[in-house]
Amino acid sequence: IPVSRLELKLPGKKELVFDQPTPVNHKQEGDFTIAVAYVSLKPEVSFAWTEAVPEEVKAEVRANAAFYHTAYAEEGVLYLKAVGVYEVTRGETNTFEFEVPPGVQINKVTSPSATIVDWRVNEDASGGVKTVSIYVDRLVKGEFTCEVLYDRTLSGLGTAGKLPIPLLRAKAVDRQRGMVALLSTKELALKPVEDSSLTRVGENQLPPTIRQGIDKTIAHTYKYSEGIPALTAEVTKPERKE
Numbered sequence: 001i002p003v004s005r006l007e008l009k010l011p012g013k014k015e016l017v018f019d020q021p022t023p024v025n026h027k028q029e030g031d032f033t034i035a036v037a038y039v040s041l042k043p044e045v046s047f048a049w050t051e052a053v054p055e056e057v058k059a060e061v062r063a064n065a066a067f068y069h070t071a072y073a074e075e076g077v078l079y080l081k082a083v084g085v086y087e088v089t090r091g092e093t094n095t096f097e098f099e100v101p102p103g104v105q106i107n108k109v110t111s112p113s114a115t116i117v118d119w120r121v122n123e124d125a126s127g128g129v130k131t132v133s134i135y136v137d138r139l140v141k142g143e144f145t146c147e148v149l150y151d152r153t154l155s156g157l158g159t160a161g162k163l164p165i166p167l168l169r170a171k172a173v174d175r176q177r178g179m180v181a182l183l184s185t186k187e188l189a190l191k192p193v194e195d196s197s198l199t200r201v202g203e204n205q206l207p208p209t210i211r212q213g214i215d216k217t218i219a220h221t222y223k224y225s226e227g228i229p230a231l232t233a234e235v236t237k238p239e240r241k242e
Helices: 208-212
Strands: 003-011 014-018 024-029 032-040 047-051 062-074 077-100 105-110 116-123 130-153 175-184 189-196 199-201 217-224 230-236
Touching (some): 003 014, 014 024, 062 189, 105 116, 175 189, 189 217
Parallel strands (some): 062 175
Antiparallel strands (some): 077 130, 175 217, 189 230
């Protein structure tokens, strides 16, 4: 089919489409858009245009997140695992970030849904809250899951035996929710003392995949959806069941 090269120059940033299936190449020259397409030879060719979406809008990413935490104590150390589930609802990204409370040591970051090429811990100048950045090998649309293993020492923490449970918090998301499960071992248990923006629930509220990964006794379970959750506990001997 004979074709003809058609070049159009329009003011501003435009995106053109024709009344026939043909690719259109756009380029900017100053304040004008140059659009080039190869169209079938016809007596008439129709086309339309819209204002081009700015790059900063195209690049905008919208996401929600949920973090499911489990915590247990051993002699001198509090061990935690958090499963983070991000849902990218708009755009795409290969970087995910979350905040870590002070005094926490990140030991391992993995993902069952993508290959993590690197992860980094960035500390603010005051030595307070840290930011962990995860970089994956592809642009993610939809769901991304990561698993974070971390711990903190029990020595010198809190007052009157109170131990703040360090919870991870996603950055740059629209909504976030999560759960916290305090676990008991044969030697030590975590007994809740104070909580804020948390609701006590049964362990059956944990997603099945999270429950299947717990090999210790679930003693207390909380969930949250609004506000910044805070939980303190004390390390005690587990209650003996009759």
